[in-house]
Amino acid sequence: MRGLILAATIAASCSVAAAEVPSTLTILEGEALIVRGSGRVHAAEGVRLSPGDIVETGASTFAQVELSDQSVVQFGPSTRVMINGSTAKSKPERWLYLMEGWMKMSGAKRDAASGPPFDLRAPLFEIPANPGVVVLRATPGELNLFVERGDARLAERHPGAQPTMVSLRAGDYYRRKAPARGSVNPGPMQAFLGDMPRFFRDSLPLRIDRYRDHPVQPKEAPDFAYADVEAWLKAEPSVRRPLMQRWRGKAREQAFRTALIANLSAHPEWDPILFPEKYKPKEPPAPPRGTVAVTRPAPAASTASP
Structure with a gap:
């Protein structure tokens, strides 16, 4: 039964409008899992990602996903991210939710045919879609971010308060430890650069055309x-x-x-x-013992002439 459900889910994810290329995992070095529906599948190059999928990379894994808005995200080791988990239909939107890990996000010039852009969200921050390039490492309580190219606007999230907007420029390094506000310094910190995944240092090719008409079906993985x-x-x-x-x-x-x-x-x-x-709706209480329900006769219909 689970296999039939998985097959139906995969088929649904492949039935996408011709004008839009689905978000696709195009490069994978190492192992990764995808939580899909009520099960898990093994990630593989060419697998299309469905709304609600959660990608989890291994301890030494690198993955590249080419999103349907033509932007590109790369995931480093021990990263967990949800792809557009919202079910709201009133306001079309798309986003990534980063629970923790390494990410490099490269924006693209907007194309109306590609639909709404992908924003980036996390427990501590939100970054609206933009054509720049940012590299970041996040946990639920800390964020380290470097703006590699272009400008970026970041919203610091605070419990019970309005977000605080922070403007960043190319070359800025931003760091925040909750609950304090973040700080901005020019140039990346050496420790951050030293820990950054080596794949993030290179400009990798786009490979979506390889899988545009040949999506790969993932194999089932152990349940979670x-x-x-x-x-x-x-x-x-x-x-x-x-x-x-x-x-x-x-x-x-x-x-x-x-x-x-x-x-x-x-x-x-x-x-x-x-x-x-x-x-469940509660039934009305039963009448006490010994009581007799009295039914009053209905009043007789009047026969008097008007």
């Missing part, structure tokens, strides 16, 4: 446990709530269900799925 996706289940509401619909079948797995219940305060939207009986 609660611990594998815990960070996503405990993410901000706009990220985690759509996952509830994709993963609701996991609530029938005993180990996953037990972990959901133990952490329910972090994702309370799972309560109706775990305990549906609490949300």
Whole structure:
């Protein structure tokens, strides 16, 4: 059954309008997994990415994804990122949500035929789409970012407050440790450059044409446990709530269900799925014993002439 569901999901991801080339994984060095629907598949060059996919790279992996808005993102080791997980239809939008890891994002000149651009979001920041190039390393509590080319605008996110906008120029290095505000320095920090994945230093070729008409179907991978996706289940509401619909079948797995219940305060939207009986309409209380229900006769219809 799972194989049939996976095949249907893959087929749906391939039925994309002819005017748009789907986001595609075009370079992969090392191993990576894709959390798709309620299962996982092995990443491979040529695999198309569907809305809601979560890409997870290995400890020594490099991956390049050519997005459907013609921009390019590269992922370094131990990186976890969601591709456009929103289900909202009222406002067309596309975004990447970086939970943690290394990323290099190279923008492209806007083309109306390619649809809305991809913004970058994370627990600490948001970066609107732009044609520049930024390299960054992020965790839920820290961000280090270097503007390699062009300009960039970054919104610092603060709990319970409006974001703070920061303007960055080519050559700026930005660093922030929550909850403090970030700081900007000219030129990259040596420690940051020393840790940066070597592939980020090169200009790699675009390879989308190789897979434009020949998408690769991914192979099934071992299922995921609660611990594998815990960070996503405990993410901000706009990220985690759509996952509830994709993963609701996991609530029938005993180990996953037990972990959901133990952490329910972090994702309370799972309560109706775990305990549906609490949300059923309540029946009216029965009358006390010994009472007799009295039925009053209906009043007779009047026959008087007007």
